Amino acid sequence: MFKAEITVTLRPSILDPQGKAAQHALGELGFDSVRQVRIGKVIALDIEADTADEAERIAKDAADKLLANPVMEDFDVVIHEHTSA
């Protein structure tokens, strides 16, 4: 069993209103040194696979087909081996 961590972030050219709202709220709380806020998703998958390469292939395929929007988002996959099966 492997754990895949897929980080999905908005492309730099895409506006992030949720991040802007968080930045504004931080400013109201006195966090003046925070210059930019961008909010993305982190998706943790438990994958039944024989090898880390196979788990990575499955995770990338899942991100391509469902979990990320290729027009607006980039994604990155990291595979960890599960100690407990």
Place this chain on the structure above:
Amino acid sequence: MFKAEITVTLRPSILDPQGKAAQHALGELGFDSVRQVRIGKVIALDIEADTADEAERIAKDAADKLLANPVMEDFDVVIHEHTSA
């Protein structure tokens, strides 16, 4: 300038309906080897600070006070130095 990456995840005891929905959708697409899906947030902050320690303190404070819900979520902070100021 530092970049802080705050990863906010639901505590293991908290149900994740969004993750369950994604897992179900992956099953419909034939991803039978995906056993569990948990969805969290990744928040990237650009922080004006003199040292990495100060940037980390600000990022943790922002997560505590606004960006994470301490009852339902855990968070983790990683600081990177910005090459371009």
